[in-house]
Amino acid sequence: MEVLQRFADHYNYVVTIFLMVAGLYIVIARGNLIKKLVGLSLFQTSVYLLYIEPGKIIGGTAPIIDPAFKVYSNPLPHVLILTAIVVGVATLALGLALVVRIHEAYGTIEEDEIFSREGEE
Amino acid sequence: MRAIMPHLPALQVVVPLIGALLSALLRRGTTAWALALLVSWTMPLIAASLLLQVLTSGPTSYHLGGWAPPWGIEYRVDLLNAFILLLVSGVAAVMMPFARRSVAAEVDQDKQSWFYSMYLLCLAGLLGITVTGDAFNIFVFLEISSLSTYVLIALGRDRRALVAAYQYLIMGTIGATFYVIGIGLLYLVTGSLNILDIAERLGPAAAQSSRPILAALAFLTVGISLKLALFPLHVWLPNAYAYAPSFATAFLAATATKVAIYVLLRLFFSVFGIAISFEHLPVSEVMLALSVAAMFIASLLAIFEQNVKRMLAYSSLGQIGYITLGISLANEAGLTGGIVHLFNHAVMKAALFLVLGAIVFRIGSVKLADLAGIGRRMPLTMAAFVIAGLAIIGAPGTAGFISKWYLAVGAFQKGWWPLVFLILASSMLAVVYIGRVVEVAWFREPSGLAEKAKDPPLSMLLPVLVLAIATIYFGFDTQASAGIASQAAHALLAGIK
C-alpha cells in the first residue's frame, strides 16, 4: 500500500519514466527506421517533462516581479527545454531526411532488409 | 591586439561559427575552402595564446553577455581545456590544406560548400564543448557538433554512408539525451548548471551521496561513453568512419572522440570529484574492464578486417581503450598517460587516416588487396603510414611509446601489474594489423589499381608528413605534451580549483 501511495505522490515521475522507457524500447526493438525516430522523439520528450515539472512551484505565479506575489515558478527549465526542443526538432528533421535518402538508395526502410542488401555488395 | 585578448574564449567559438555561416551563404566550393582554411589557421593562434595566458596567470573566465556566473553562461579556460583546444584546433589547422583536393574528389561539386560549412560548424561545436563552463551549454554544443557530424558522414558517396549516418544519429541522440537526463538530475539536486558551482554545491555533502547524484553519474557516464565510443557502445563508429569522406573521417577520428573524453574527465574529476566517481560506485573497475575489452576485442576485429579504413576505425576503438584505461587508474601517472595518449592518438590517427585519404585520391579504394605494392608507388605517403603505424604500436622513439609508458607506470603504482602485460599484449595485436598493411603495401609487387599510383600533390602530402614527423617529435620532446598533461592531471586529481 505504501508503495502505491509513493507512486501516486510522484505520479509525474512515473509518467516521465514510462515515456522514457517506452521511447527507448521502441528505438531498440523496432526495425523500421521511421518508427525508430518516433521512439527517439518520445524518449526526448520525456526529458522535456523531467525538466519542466520541477520548474512549477505550487502556488507560484509567472516570474514577473510584482509586489502582489511572493512565490514565483522557476522559468529557467522552460528556457533550457526550449533549446532542447529545437535541438530535438533539428535531429528529427535530419533523421527523416536521411530516411528519405536511404529509401531512395535502398528502396526500403526496414533495417534487416537494408542489412541483407548491404551483404550482397 | 590588447583589446581582443580578454575576448579570446568567445572568439574561439564565434569565429568558426561565422565562418560556417559565411560559407553556407556564399555557396561556392573554393571560397568555402579558403574560408575554412583561414578560420582553421586562426584557431590555433587563439588557443595558443589562451594556453599561454593560463600558464602564466591561471584559469580565465569569460562571462557571456556580461551575465556573471552561476546565472550566466561562463566560458572557463583552465590548463586541461586550453590543452584540448590547442590539440583540436592544431590538428584541424594542419589537416586543412589536405581538404581541398580530397573533398573535391570525394564530394559532389554542389555540396562542397555545405561540406566546409558543416566542418566549420562541427569545429565550432567541438571547441565550444571544450571552452564552456556550463553543463547545459555543453549539451547544446554537443548537439551542434553531432548534427554537423551526421551530415559530414552522409555526404560520403557510398550509399552505406547514409545508413552509417542514420545509425550514428540514433546512437548519438540517445547519448546526448542521457547526458541531458544526467544534467537534469544534477540541476534538480543542486539548482545550478555552472560546472564549478555544481561541484561546490555537491562538495562535502555529496560524500554521503544521495541516489539522484549516483543516478546522474550513471546517466552522464553512459551518455558520454556512447559519444566517445567506449566498448561496447561503439557499434556506430566503424561504419561511420569507413564510409564518410576521407577528410571528415580524419577530422572526426582526431577530434570528436577526444572532446567527448574531455567531457568525461571534466565530469569525473571536476564535477563529481574522485570521492563519488571512484569510491561510491565501481566506476573505476567497470571502466577498467571495458577498456581492456576494447583494447583486445577491437584490435582482434581490426586484424580480420579487409577494408583498411574500417581497420583503422577498429584500431581507434582500441586506442580509446588505452585512454579510458588511464582514466580508470585515477592516479597521477595513469591519468597523465590517458591525457597524453589522447593527444598522441589524435596526431597519429589523423596521419593514418590522411594517408588513406591520399590513397583514395589516387586509386579510389581502401581494400587491403588493392594496396598491394603501393608503397613503391607512393613511397613518401606510405612511409608516413609506417611511422604513424609504429606510433600506434607504441614503438620506442614514437609518441605512442610515451603514453603507454605513463600508463604502465600508473598501473604499477596502483599495484595492478598484470595490466602492464595486458598493455604489452594488446600492442602486439597492433603489430599484427599494422604489419599486415605494411607487408601488403611494401613487400608485394605493385599490381592492378596500385600500378599507376603515385604520391599525391604537395598540398596533400605536406599535412601527412607534418603529422608523421609530429608523432616522432612528440616521442622525444615530451615537454609540450606530457609536461602539460601531467600538470593537468595533477590539477584534476586535486579536485575543484
Added chain:
Amino acid sequence: MKLDLILRIGTKLLLPFILLFALYVQFHGDFGPGGGFQAGVITAGMVILYALIFGVKAAKRIAPQGLVERMVPLGVLIYAGTGIAGLWLGSNYLDYSRLARDAPYGHELGIFAVELGVLITVAGTMTAIFYAFVDRGR
C-alpha cells in the same frame, strides 16, 4: 480548375493577413507571447499555403529556393553579428548594454535584432525543408 475557385480566392485574401499576423507576433513579442520562432513558422506557413494552392513553381517565384536557403545562415549571422557588435563596443560577446544610450534600450535593441535573425532563419528553414521534401518525388 473551377472547383477550387474558393480556395484560390480565399488563399489570396488570407495571405496578407497571415503575413501581418506574423509581423504582429514578431514585434509584439516584447509585450506578449510571441517572438521570432512563432513568427518565422507563420511566415513559412504562408509560403507553404501558397505552394499548396498554386503549386511549388509559383511559390518559388515569390520565394526562390536560393534565397530561402541563404536565409538560413543569414538569420544566424544577424544573431551572431549582434553579439559581435557588443564586442566591438567594448563589452562582452552578446552583451547588448552598450548598443544604445543606456542598458535597457540597448537590450531592447539587441533582442530586436536577434529576434529578427531568428525570424529569418526559422522562416528560411521551414520553407527550405518543405521545398526539399516536395522536390523529392519528381
